[in-house]
Structure formats: C-alpha cells, structure tokens
Amino acid sequence: MPLTTISLDAPYLLYLGDAPDVDHAKTGYGIAYWRADRCAAQMRLPACPVDLGLPEMSVADAVEAGIRTAIVAVAPLGGQIPDHWLPQLIELAAAGIDVAAGMHSRLNDMPGLVAAAAQGGAQLIDVRVPPDDLPVGQGRPRTGKRVLMVGTDCAVGKKYSALALHRELERRNIKATFRATGQTGIMIAGEGIPIDAVVADFISGAAETLSPDNDDDHWDVIEGQGSLLNPSYSGVSLGLLHGSQPDAIVLCHDIERTEVHDVHGDYPIPPLDEVIDGVLRLARTTRARCFCAGVSINTSKLDDFTRDGYLGKLQNELGLPCVDPIATGMTPIANFLLKNA
Amino acid sequence: MPLTTISLDAPYLLYLGDAPDVDHAKTGYGIAYWRADRCAAQMRLPACPVDLGLPEMSVADAVEAGIRTAIVAVAPLGGQIPDHWLPQLIELAAAGIDVAAGMHSRLNDMPGLVAAAAQGGAQLIDVRVPPDDLPVGQGRPRTGKRVLMVGTDCAVGKKYSALALHRELERRNIKATFRATGQTGIMIAGEGIPIDAVVADFISGAAETLSPDNDDDHWDVIEGQGSLLNPSYSGVSLGLLHGSQPDAIVLCHDIERTEVHDVHGDYPIPPLDEVIDGVLRLARTTRARCFCAGVSINTSKLDDFTRDGYLGKLQNELGLPCVDPIATGMTPIANFLLKNA
Numbered sequence: 001m002p003l004t005t006i007s008l009d010a011p012y013l014l015y016l017g018d019a020p021d022v023d024h025a026k027t028g029y030g031i032a033y034w035r036a037d038r039c040a041a042q043m044r045l046p047a048c049p050v051d052l053g054l055p056e057m058s059v060a061d062a063v064e065a066g067i068r069t070a071i072v073a074v075a076p077l078g079g080q081i082p083d084h085w086l087p088q089l090i091e092l093a094a095a096g097i098d099v100a101a102g103m104h105s106r107l108n109d110m111p112g113l114v115a116a117a118a119q120g121g122a123q124l125i126d127v128r129v130p131p132d133d134l135p136v137g138q139g140r141p142r143t144g145k146r147v148l149m150v151g152t153d154c155a156v157g158k159k160y161s162a163l164a165l166h167r168e169l170e171r172r173n174i175k176a177t178f179r180a181t182g183q184t185g186i187m188i189a190g191e192g193i194p195i196d197a198v199v200a201d202f203i204s205g206a207a208e209t210l211s212p213d214n215d216d217d218h219w220d221v222i223e224g225q226g227s228l229l230n231p232s233y234s235g236v237s238l239g240l241l242h243g244s245q246p247d248a249i250v251l252c253h254d255i256e257r258t259e260v261h262d263v264h265g266d267y268p269i270p271p272l273d274e275v276i277d278g279v280l281r282l283a284r285t286t287r288a289r290c291f292c293a294g295v296s297i298n299t300s301k302l303d304d305f306t307r308d309g310y311l312g313k314l315q316n317e318l319g320l321p322c323v324d325p326i327a328t329g330m331t332p333i334a335n336f337l338l339k340n341a
Numbered sequence: 342m343p344l345t346t347i348s349l350d351a352p353y354l355l356y357l358g359d360a361p362d363v364d365h366a367k368t369g370y371g372i373a374y375w376r377a378d379r380c381a382a383q384m385r386l387p388a389c390p391v392d393l394g395l396p397e398m399s400v401a402d403a404v405e406a407g408i409r410t411a412i413v414a415v416a417p418l419g420g421q422i423p424d425h426w427l428p429q430l431i432e433l434a435a436a437g438i439d440v441a442a443g444m445h446s447r448l449n450d451m452p453g454l455v456a457a458a459a460q461g462g463a464q465l466i467d468v469r470v471p472p473d474d475l476p477v478g479q480g481r482p483r484t485g486k487r488v489l490m491v492g493t494d495c496a497v498g499k500k501y502s503a504l505a506l507h508r509e510l511e512r513r514n515i516k517a518t519f520r521a522t523g524q525t526g527i528m529i530a531g532e533g534i535p536i537d538a539v540v541a542d543f544i545s546g547a548a549e550t551l552s553p554d555n556d557d558d559h560w561d562v563i564e565g566q567g568s569l570l571n572p573s574y575s576g577v578s579l580g581l582l583h584g585s586q587p588d589a590i591v592l593c594h595d596i597e598r599t600e601v602h603d604v605h606g607d608y609p610i611p612p613l614d615e616v617i618d619g620v621l622r623l624a625r626t627t628r629a630r631c632f633c634a635g636v637s638i639n640t641s642k643l644d645d646f647t648r649d650g651y652l653g654k655l656q657n658e659l660g661l662p663c664v665d666p667i668a669t670g671m672t673p674i675a676n677f678l679l680k681n682a
Contacts, residue, residue, distance in 0.1 A: 136573050137574075139572040139604035139605055139606040139608060140606055141606050196540075196542040197542065198540070198541050199539070199541070200539050200540070200576065200577045200580065201537040201573075203576040204575065228579075231478055231480040231583040231627045232478040232479070232480060233542065234579050234580060234583050235580025235581075236541045236542060236544075237576075238569075238575050240576075243572070260480075263481075265479075265482050278622065282569075285608070286572050
C-alpha cells in the first residue's frame with residue numbers, strides 16, 4: 001500500500017544550531033525521548049548551551065557513522081533558519097545526508113542548500129509541506145483499528161498522549177503505529193502528513209491516507225490537530241475526525257484551560273461530558289460505534305493529593321478512565337480501549 | 342476595509358469556446374441569469390451551438406465596447422482549456438482585456454497567454470486560486486448580519502438558494518451582499534474566495550475575510566460549500582460555518598437525495614430536524630443565537646400538487662418555512678429571517 005506521506009530515514013543527527021535554551025529545543029528533546037533508538041548524534045554551534053546527551057559529531061563523523069538524516073530540531077525562531085546555521089547544514093547536505101526541518105522558511109527555497117543537496121545526492125525535506133498527490137476523502141470503511149486524540153483546544157497534550165498510548169500498546173506487544181499529523185510528530189515518527197497544511201478539500205483524504213487498511217488487530221494511534229471548539233482550526237479537526245474513522249477517541253485537556261486560547265471572543269470550554277458527546281455525534285457519521293476511551297489531562301499545576309482527588313471525581317462523573325499522561329500514565333485508558341473495542 | 346478576495350471587473354464578455362451543449366455552459370447561463378447587468382457580450386467558436394442571447398463581439402468590438410473581463414464560462418472538460426480556444430483568449434489578453442477562468446489548468450501556467458497578458462497589460466485571474474495572504478481565523482464577533490446556506494450534501498442548491506435569497510432581500514431594498522465561496526459563485530458575484538482551495542489552517546480565516554464587519558442592518562448572504570454530512574468535505578463546511586458566525590442558516594436539500602453522493606460507505610441523510618439540530622449545535626460555538634430560517638429544497642421531480650403537499654407537511658413538522666427556491670420562491674424564508682433576526 002503506497003503511503004503518500006513524508007518519510008525520514010534513520011539514524012538521525014539532531015541539529016541544534018545555537019538554540020538558547022531548553023524551551024527552544026523542545027522538538028529535539030521530544031525526538032530524543034520518544035525515538036532514542038533512531039537518534040545517533042547531535043550537532044551544535046560552539047555557543048549552544050543545550051545538550052541532548054547524544055554523541056557530538058562532525059560532518060565527517062556523521063558520514064562515517066552512517067547518519068541518514070539531519071533534523072533541525074529547534075522550534076522556529078520567527079520561523080526562519082538563521083543564516084549562521086547554513087554553513088553546517090550545507091556541509092551536511094553536500095556530504096549526502098538528508099536535511100529535514102519544519103520551519104516556515106523552506107529548505108527547498110534556499111539556493112545554497114539546494115545546490116549542496118544536488119551535489120551530495122541528499123534530500124531536503126520540509127515537513128510542513130504536504131505531499132501534492134493527496135486524494136479527496138472517499139469515506140470507505142477501512143480494516144484495522146484506530147484511536148484518535150481530540151482536544152478541548154490546541155496545545156493540550158494530544159501529541160504526548162498519543163505517543164504515550166502508543167508506547168503502552170507496544171509494551172503489551174500489541175501491533176500499533178503512531179500516526180503523526182503535525183511537524184513535531186512527523187519528526188518523531190519519521191513519517192506522517194502535516195494535516196493543517198493540506199488544501200481544505202483534501203483534509204479527510206489526507207487523514208484516510210495516513211491510516212490505511214491494516215490487520216484487524218492493529219491499532220493506529222492518531223495524533224490530533226486543533227480542536228472542534230477552536231474557531232480557528234475546527235475545520236481541520238473535523239476533517240481529521242471524519243477521515244480517521246476512529247473506533248475510539250481520547251479526549252485531551254489541560255486543567256488550566258477554561259477557555260479557548262489565542263482567539264478574540266467568548267469561547268469557554270464546556271463541561272467535558274458535553275465535549276465528549278459533541279465529538280462522538282460527529283464521529284459517528286463515519287464510524288457508527290465510536291466511543292470515548294478516556295480523558296488525558298495535563299494536571300502539572302496540581303500537587304499529587306489534589307490531582308488524585310480531581311481525577312477520581314472526574315472519573316466517577318464520566319464513567320471513563322481519567323489520567324494525567326505524565327503523572328499517572330496511560331494504562332487505564334489502554335485497558336478501557338482494548339476491553340471495549 | 343481591505344478584502345483580500347478575488348475580484349473581476351465588469352462589463353463581462355462570456356467566452357463559450359465550442360461548448361457542445363447547454364449542460365457544459367451552465368456557468369455561462371448562471372452568470373447571464375444572475376448578473377445580466379454585468380454581461381455585455383459573448384464570444385464563441387464557429388462550431389458552438391450554445392447561445393446565451395448576448396451580443397456577439399469580436400475582440401475589436403469588445404475593446405470598443407469597454408469590456409473589462411472575458412470569463413471562460415464553460416464547465417471544465419477534464420478541467421483543461423482546449424488548445425484551440427487559446428488563440429481567441431490570447432487575442433483578448435493582448436488587447437488588454439482581463440481573462441478569468443476556474444479550470445484545473447491555470448491560465449497563469451500557459452506561457453502564450455501569460456506573454457499576451459503582459460503585453461496587453463491584462464490580468465489572468467484563476468478563480469480557483471485563493472489569495473495567498475489569508476489570516477488564521479480570529480473568532481472575533483463582527484458587526485452586521487449573516488445568513489449561511491448549509492446543505493445535506495454537495496450539489497443540492499446552496500448557490501442557487503443564496504442568490505435567490507439575496508435577490509429577494511434586494512427587491513425589498515434591504516442592504517445585502519451575496520458572498521461567493523466557490524468558482525461559479527465567484528464568477529457570478531465578481532468576487533469571493535474559493536474556500537475549498539485554501540490551506541486547511543486558513544478555512545475559517547478565509548470565511549472571516551469574506552464577510553467582514555458591516556452596517557448593523559446589512560445582510561451577507563453566504564454561499565455554502567460541501568456538507569457537514571459529507572465525509573469528503575465536512576472540514577471545509579465546519580470552517581466556513583465557524584468563520585461565518587451566521588445569525589441564521591438556511592438548510593438546502595434535494596428531495597431525491599437520500600444518502601450522500603460520491604462516497605463509498607453507508608452515509609444516509611438523517612431526518613432534516615436532526616440535521617438542523619446538529620448544524621445549530623456547531624454554529625453556536627461562534628454565534629450563540631444562530632437559528633434556522635428555513636429549508637430550501639429542490640423538488641423539481643415532483644408535480645405541483647405533490648410538491649405542495651410535501652412542503653406543507655414538512656413545514657408543519659419543522660415549524661419553519663419550507664420552499665422550493667425555483668417553484669415557490671424564497672419569500673417565506675426572507676420573511677422568517679427578517680422577523681427573527
């Protein structure tokens with residue numbers, strides 16, 4: 001089954017430039033944490049204080065070590081790759097090592113880098129640029145099982161929850177694939193489709209392409225995008241929901257989030273039971289038996305005692321497992337998912 | 342208020358090439374019917390049997406008559422402009438007349454046409470190509486009133502219903518603007534945004550741009566796109582719904598349509614009261630008081646007696662005006678809209 005998705009070859013060298021602090025290098029920490037087996041090296045400019053704890057390599061070392069892809073693993077500083085990072089990236093590309101980045105400024109628009117990649121036989125992979133041959137969604141039911149993260153808003157832990165649930169399923173030797181829908185997720189997974197960057201008519205087609213037919217006992221764990229409650233990105237979220245045809249959803253939330261962020265207007269987040277009900281109504285257009293497998297909540301601002309009380313009360317109210325994916329883990333959600341699917 | 346939308350200057354010459362029949366020239370008939378005041382001429386190849394009843398003009402005549410835009414007013418034949426149409430289009434562009442089309446093959450990708458337009462100082466306007474500076478949706482409430490067409494599926498009469506409602510409001514001297522969201526609508530309106538062609542992250546931003554702040558007593562009558570029930574295009578529909586922030590919706594339907602077309606799977610159209618309820622739930626995220634102003638149904642397959650019975654029964658069940666926009670007209674929906682807004 002041909003997947004028209006972006007794809008990165010391991011092993012990786014994580015490129016940090018002179019990222020000033022841990023916050024700017026979150027992408028690098030994410031890749032190193034979730035895909036330690038794919039990360040063989042890091043490369044930094046002399047002034048860089050961030051250290052992912054990976055072996056430091058020169059370009060010659062990287063070639064010798066068989067590095068396949070150098071990933072610019074730093075959050076966009078204004079979405080641009082600084083000019084003073086280019087000499088190292090050019091040297092990598094000229095040596096035949098693919099370069100991948102998720103910046104607004106595209107690698108493929110940088111003439112020096114393009115020339116070096118042509119010379120070295122390397123690919124320049126802009127993970128924010130979707131494949132250009134995506135189909136329109138067909139709505140055809142697919143084999144295999146799928147669970148999709150949905151959020152009460154953007155940036156409430158959908159990617160983390162998906163990766164943690166995927167890891168929990170793998171720990172149990174259940175066949176499972178993490179399906180990435182955003183740039184950082186794609187860098188972690190090594191493949192995926194930046195669903196918010198496709199042309200509107202092809203959102204659900206992209207989602208269908210991302211999680212194709214599979215074995216009956218295989219789970220796709222699909223990273224969400226946006227939120228049905230966020231008026232800026234709800235279209236992306238609904239296209240992803242309908243195209244994913246999920247057997248189950250996991251609702252992701254942040255306890256601090258009482259209203260949708262980064263919008264101008266009155267957008268309170270409704271009670272979570274109403275949110276779940278609304279998502280399931282929509283999900284059932286393409287998957288009649290879709291159910292909610294649990295709620296994954298960032299409660300990092302609570303102490304342990306308060307967290308346990310909050311999650312316990314919510315769990316009783318909803319009749320669903322309620323977890324903090326870091327503090328308490330995804331085991332209860334995995335149990336509920338596997339028992340009910 | 343700058344509108345980053347596509348814009349066509351009148352008067353128009355409608356270009357028909359050698360369109361083989363009325364069906365292929367539906368776009369031309371639509372423009373000539375809804376915007377007779379903007380249409381001054383037609384141009385055809387000798388073999389063309391279609392006649393819109395407009396004055397036939399040569400390029401010299403068109404220049405003399407002050408024609409501003411030549412619109413390729415024929416449905417895509419495989420989405421391509423045939424090579425043998427090009428000499429006339431090149432002659433028009435070289436004479437300084439803008440050329441507009443909604444084909445998959447872009448005017449701006451045709452070297453001969455591009456050279457002629459540069460020479461003549463004409464624009465080549467691909468109405469399927471959205472502006473490239475659209476913002477992300479903000480969710481800010483806007484002044485003025487809006488009514489959005491929503492459909493039980495694609496191709497159930499949303500554009501026709503919007504144009505007919507707009508005409509009915511104008512007839513009553515109510516300030517109103519038809520807002521086009523698709524290629525044919527844009528050609529009729531002379532401006533608009535092809536909402537299904539924007540990048541997914543910008544759907545609601547495009548919808549916000551399309552219907553900006555306005556006078557308190559001004560109505561935007563917004564053409565819909567896709568359907569929340571159609572798994573291929575539901576993301577487009579939700580982004581348009583949230584970005585439009587409609588005071589009211591009009592549900593458009595075709596009595597022959599019992600399930601969603603052009604998909605592979607089981608997608609029955611639910612009872613219309615359930616459809617309306619589902620749309621309003623979603624609409625109220627950005628417009629708390631959104632209501633349904635009526636149902637506009639294509640009943641062309643029914644005889645008059647059967648139609649009256651069907652619409653009367655449905656109107657009693659829903660407690661909303663139910664019309665056929667051609668057979669019975671939009672007057673009851675306009676009445677209900679203005680009384681309740």
